[in-house]
Amino acid sequence: MDSKAYLDMSLLRFTTAGSVDDGKSTLIGRLLYDSKSIFEDQLDAITESSKRKGDEEVDLALLTDGLRAEREQGITIDVAYRYFATPKRKFIIADTPGHIQYTRNMVTGASTANLAIILVDARNGVLEQTLRHTFIASLLNLPHIVFCINKMDLVDYDEKVYNNIKAELDGLVDKLKVKDAHFIPISAKLGDNVVDESKNMDWYTGTTLLNLLENIEINEDRNLNDGRFPVQYVIRPQQKAFIDYRGYAGRIASGIFKPGDKVTILPSLLQSEIKAIDFYKEEIDEVLPMQSATIRLSDEIDISRGDMIVHSDNLPEISNTFSLNVCWFHERPLDPSKKYLLRQTTNESKCMIKSVNFRTNIETYENDEVDKNIKMNEIANITVMTAKPMFFDSYRKNRTTGSVILIDEGTNETVAAGMIN
Amino acid sequence: MTKTINRNHLRELESEAIFIMREIATQFERPVLLFSGGKDSILLVHLAVKAFYPAKIPFTLLHIDTGHNFQETLKFRDDLAEKIGAKLVVGSVQKSIDDGKVTEETGVDASRNKLQTSTLLDSIAELKADAAIGGGRRDEEKARAKERFFSHRDAFGQWDPKNQRPELWNLFNGKKNVGEHFRVFPISNWTEMDVWQYILMEDIEMPSLYYTHKRKVFNRDGMWLAAESFMELKEGEKVEELDVRCRTIGDVTCTGLTLSMADNLEDIVREVAAARETERGGRSDDRRSEAAMEDRKKEGYF
Numbered sequence: 199m200d201s202k203a204y205l206d207m208s209l210l211r212f213t214t215a216g217s218v219d220d221g222k223s224t225l226i227g228r229l230l231y232d233s234k235s236i237f238e239d240q241l242d243a244i245t246e247s248s249k250r251k252g253d254e255e256v257d258l259a260l261l262t263d264g265l266r267a268e269r270e271q272g273i274t275i276d277v278a279y280r281y282f283a284t285p286k287r288k289f290i291i292a293d294t295p296g297h298i299q300y301t302r303n304m305v306t307g308a309s310t311a312n313l314a315i316i317l318v319d320a321r322n323g324v325l326e327q328t329l330r331h332t333f334i335a336s337l338l339n340l341p342h343i344v345f346c347i348n349k350m351d352l353v354d355y356d357e358k359v360y361n362n363i364k365a366e367l368d369g370l371v372d373k374l375k376v377k378d379a380h381f382i383p384i385s386a387k388l389g390d391n392v393v394d395e396s397k398n399m400d401w402y403t404g405t406t407l408l409n410l411l412e413n414i415e416i417n418e419d420r421n422l423n424d425g426r427f428p429v430q431y432v433i434r435p436q437q438k439a440f441i442d443y444r445g446y447a448g449r450i451a452s453g454i455f456k457p458g459d460k461v462t463i464l465p466s467l468l469q470s471e472i473k474a475i476d477f478y479k480e481e482i483d484e485v486l487p488m489q490s491a492t493i494r495l496s497d498e499i500d501i502s503r504g505d506m507i508v509h510s511d512n513l514p515e516i517s518n519t520f521s522l523n524v525c526w527f528h529e530r531p532l533d534p535s536k537k538y539l540l541r542q543t544t545n546e547s548k549c550m551i552k553s554v555n556f557r558t559n560i561e562t563y564e565n566d567e568v569d570k571n572i573k574m575n576e577i578a579n580i581t582v583m584t585a586k587p588m589f590f591d592s593y594r595k596n597r598t599t600g601s602v603i604l605i606d607e608g609t610n611e612t613v614a615a616g617m618i619n
Numbered sequence: 620m621t622k623t624i625n626r627n628h629l630r631e632l633e634s635e636a637i638f639i640m641r642e643i644a645t646q647f648e649r650p651v652l653l654f655s656g657g658k659d660s661i662l663l664v665h666l667a668v669k670a671f672y673p674a675k676i677p678f679t680l681l682h683i684d685t686g687h688n689f690q691e692t693l694k695f696r697d698d699l700a701e702k703i704g705a706k707l708v709v710g711s712v713q714k715s716i717d718d719g720k721v722t723e724e725t726g727v728d729a730s731r732n733k734l735q736t737s738t739l740l741d742s743i744a745e746l747k748a749d750a751a752i753g754g755g756r757r758d759e760e761k762a763r764a765k766e767r768f769f770s771h772r773d774a775f776g777q778w779d780p781k782n783q784r785p786e787l788w789n790l791f792n793g794k795k796n797v798g799e800h801f802r803v804f805p806i807s808n809w810t811e812m813d814v815w816q817y818i819l820m821e822d823i824e825m826p827s828l829y830y831t832h833k834r835k836v837f838n839r840d841g842m843w844l845a846a847e848s849f850m851e852l853k854e855g856e857k858v859e860e861l862d863v864r865c866r867t868i869g870d871v872t873c874t875g876l877t878l879s880m881a882d883n884l885e886d887i888v889r890e891v892a893a894a895r896e897t898e899r900g901g902r903s904d905d906r907r908s909e910a911a912m913e914d915r916k917k918e919g920y921f
Contacts, residue, residue, distance in 0.1 A: 204629075204888075205627050208626070208627065281757070302785060303785075306786065433672075433674050435673045436674070440673045486626070490641075490670070603787055610792070615785070615787045
């Protein structure tokens with residue numbers, strides 16, 4: 199092993215959607231197993247459990263069943279995170295259950311992902327849940343969707359079956375304007391086209407799933423145009439040596455920042471210039487999206503958490519009224535007469551629900567403008583009014599400055615996820 | 620040449636962890652960083668230092684000392700706290716036993732691991748800490764795979780896996796009522812391999828226990844344990860002196876040692892890459908039952 203090779207690895211976060219019957223757990227088990235990410239004691243433990251259940255083959259799905267309640271009931275109750283790596287990439291899998299009542303889990307898992315894998319059972323083709331999963335992936339603006347047509351072994355590896363399903367999915371992809379879609383015929387159970395190329399489907403000339411995951415280009419998914427730096431924390435050391443130091447710490451939401459850049463501070467609209475960008479003890483020449491860094495400015499301005507430093511020639515929207523798509527997370531339905539706390543980047547404000555515009559059926563994609571009662575796991579479009587102006591971009595353009603959560607101040611619970619229009 | 624930060628997976632994990640550290644500092648009033656002397660907590664301290672530099676870290680270090688720690692761990696702990704100028708508080712399991720708050724397990728397999736929970740909850744209450752930062756990682760164990768970055772604990776310190784707050788994008792909700800607290804895990808997304816690669820990349824100083832050394836050990840159920848004075852031997856167990864190192868450091872009673880000649884970080888990374896057993900496979904506290912970790916976590920364990 200080249201001892202420096204790890205310094206060139208990248209990170210891909212993806213989410214998997216599908217129900218128990220689609221073989222989702224088996225697929226993840228297969229990825230972990232064939233990429234040799236499973237340890238002997240883990241394999242021993244599931245071999246033992248499989249035998250106890252009376253299975254002949256090792257049930258790879260057992261690798262991902264975490265909590266006792268799940269083992270007892272044979273279901274997945276929450277988002278679980280799994281990890282594996284190849285010499286090229288480290289992968290973080292947000293494994294979400296696909297039942298209808300768990301829309302919120304898929305939204306959660308997809309919120310941090312670059313890519314979604316959607317499983318389709320080759321015997322059943324495109325079902326309501328496929329429509330649902332694809333809708334959510336598109337709503338969350340995931341740059342890449344990979345449709346795995348699974349259980350090809352149970353349809354005799356028939357090309358026609360695959361082509362029919364693919365044609366239907368193509369229509370779906372067009373309708374939802376998915377940016378980048380891929381289709382792979384696989385058998386998670388037997389391993390065809392997951393890590394190793396299938397010997398049973400000569401007609402398929404595309405890549406295996408792992409090969410695609412390893413090589414798919416994700417750098418271009420970043421928004422490098424709109425300079426947005428939400429101030430997270432102000433660093434003012436008490437030590438004598440740094441008595442004049444005042445650094446604004448945070449994580450770049452989008453754009454590229456360099457020393458010398460002309461910037462505007464929101465909400466004050468004061469202008470300044472970037473004097474230096476610090477990363478620990480070093481001064482660096484530029485920072486890119488998702489990097490944590492500390493920015494120093496040329497002028498002494500009063501800036502605190504929740505403010506945003508942006509490029510002066512490219513301001514975000516500034517408004518106290520805006521509409522957004524929300525996924526409702528809580529058993530208590532949305533109450534339009536109530537005030538919620540809205541959090542966006544490092545900023546927060548109380549908000550009122552000005553109007554519920556419509557509820558979206560995520561299987562037919564139709565909007566319901568009559569029944570506006572928003573319950574758990576439902577998607578709706580609402581307009582809010584905040585107590586102070588917020589600075590944001592549309593979620594389609596910027597996944598960081600366009601996303602919000604709503605918090606119920608009575609219970610402190612996160613009750614909704616929102617994407618600004 | 621332009622000076623930029625290289626963009627590999629470790630830098631992404633680092634940026635994420637630093638972001639979490641800064642969220643903790645703004646969302647909570649009295650956060651403590653749980654310091655065990657193991658590599659994960661040393662990594663946490665390193666990341667916290669980077670997050671707030673040139674200011675000092677705004678967290679108190681809290682060590683729950685079982686009284687059965689390796690001497691090297693305690694020395695390393697004190698030196699590190701002094702070097703970074705952080706306040707260190709030690710919660711003593713021995714004191715909890717002496718005060719009659721907990722009863723020590725007896726027998727040859729006795730471990731104080733479970734007793735730590737009570738001392739930890741008492742220390743959190745005494746310090747009025749509203750957040751405890753831990754080095755838990757989701758790859759360690761099945762029950763941890765569902766853990767949040769910001770994990771809510773009720774007034775009894777308990778974790779309810781079925782009632783966790785959803786975490787979306789980078790928006791973390793640390794709101795709570797009086798008496799409740801949060802456990803926060805900035806390195807949730809790191810694997811054992813990531814931790815060692817990062818330690819190598821950053822050249823972080825590690826306790827000598829992680830490198831090969833000669834030690835008196837004995838074998839119990841296939842696991843090498845240190846033959847310290849408070850370890851009772853069973854019939855047939857004999858003490859030998861071997862070249863060993865720790866893959867994980869906990870209390871002496873439950874830390875399995877690995878036979879190894881690795882004396883530098885590169886060799887350790889290579890050894891981790893070739894390892895055929897998970898890291899916690901060497902921890903007898905997890906071997907007790909299939910849901911051992913889940914049960915301890917619900918009660919308020921790390």
